[in-house]
Amino acid sequence: MSGGPGLETLVDQTISVITNDGRNIVGVLKGFDQATNIILDESHERVFSTKEGVQQLVLGLYIIRGDNISIVGELDEEIDSTLDWSKMRAHPLKPVIH
């Protein structure tokens, strides 16, 4: 691939976004720009807690402002389907402190 680490290779794929406030949003990447603003379709949030397994909140079509994005991960659906998120317990991620 030429150029920098753009997100074009991830368009129409399922991605996992970690935001600066520590949230984890999973959805299909529909668009992005220079500032890493992102359009996600069919998205849901995975809420981590130590008291119960991961809760999935349906969000639908979402735009996330680039400022607020830490990581955009390509979700490997094969691995993801083998994981039982409803039994996974963990602290929510810490917010980013600049």
Place this chain on the structure above:
Amino acid sequence: MLFFSYFKELVGREVTVELKNDLAIKGTLHSVDQYLNIKLENTRVVDQDKYPHMLSVRNCFIRGSVVRYVQLPPEGVDVELLHDATRREARGG
């Protein structure tokens, strides 16, 4: 510009990127851009038991603005060359 060029030379090496939310991700450096956004391949989170959030992620894009440290392979660093380059940059030429 100096560090952009520098990171471009490290493409293909194994690095650990520590983020400003304390997450550390290890992987092969795939690419870097002008904002020092980083793309890693074959990633794994350093403390997976504590941070299972990215268990199903193997390739990821990290926004340059949230990077705290990049741990480099010692053999990938030519300290003398970096010294010279940073001094030249500091002199403005």
